[in-house]
Amino acid sequence: MAKSKKQFAVIGLGRFGGSVCKELYEMGHEVLAIDKDEDRVSEYVAYSTHAMQVDTTDENAMKQIGIGNFEHVVVAIGDNIQASILTTLVLKEMNVPTVWVKAQNNYHHKVLEKIGADLVVHPESDMGRRIAHNLASEKVIDFIDLSDEYSIVELRATGKVDQKTLVDLNVRAKYGVTILAMKRGEEMNISPMPDDLIHQGDMLVVMGHKLDINRFENEGL
Structure with a gap:
């Protein structure tokens, strides 16, 4: 089945946008690229369906x-x-269903939430946290916060769990914590079975409380 094409508008064509x-x-997807800077608009003509200075x-x-x-x-x-x-306010007053906004700081974040932004992102701080986690542990490949906890x-997976099953680990x-999936090379195993073997180097997708995940990383792997 072909992937459905969606229409997006991206306002602000800096590094993130x-x-x-x-x-x-x-x-x-169809993408309308918008910026106040004429040079940036020209740059993204080749990377959008339409590019406009507005x-x-x-x-x-x-x-x-x-x-x-x-x-x-x-x-x-x-x-x-x-x-x-002001742009976010205009969009929400025009009843745009989904508006995602990049925030500069916590104050900016709070204001955006109050005026109806559907999702507020902090790309620089989020990437900084990912890099910090990756630097701090050779076991961490990536992570997604679901909440503060x-x-x-x-x-x-390290050699410590090589050739062990999920039953053996009893995580x-x-x-x-819950192991949602296992990946070996290009093969992804969603909802692995209790008797599935883990090999050293496998990627384990784990969900749980941050303290519990940290304990599993330090003690279980």
Whole structure:
């Protein structure tokens, strides 16, 4: 079955917004790229369905380009918090269903939430945390925070668990975490069975409380 094509608008074509725009376009979606800077707009003509120079704080200008017809809009304005907030406000007042916004700091985050942003992201701090986790442990491949207390973490199996089954490890009883999937090379095993063998180097996708995952990483692997 062919992947359904979606329509996105990306506002702000700096490093973060530009990479989002390129990736969505390369995935086959329709992408409207928007920035106030004419040079940036020109740069992304080749990486978007349409690229336009627009003042996104101007509601009339936004109506003229039909931004209200988009279901998904990413606001990635990098260096102007006021413009980011006003743009988000315009989008929500125009009833755009899903608006994701890049935040510069916690104050910016709180304001964006109050005016209705559907998701607020901190790409720099999030990437910094991922790098810190990867540097601190050779076992951690990647992680996703589900909340302040719970995460999904990709861990690399060591020789300590080589040729052991999930029954042998008994991780849920011992550590309170759940192994959601196992990956070996290009083969992904979703919802592994209790008697599935783990090999050294396998990637284990683990979900649980952060303290429990940390304990499993240090004691179980």
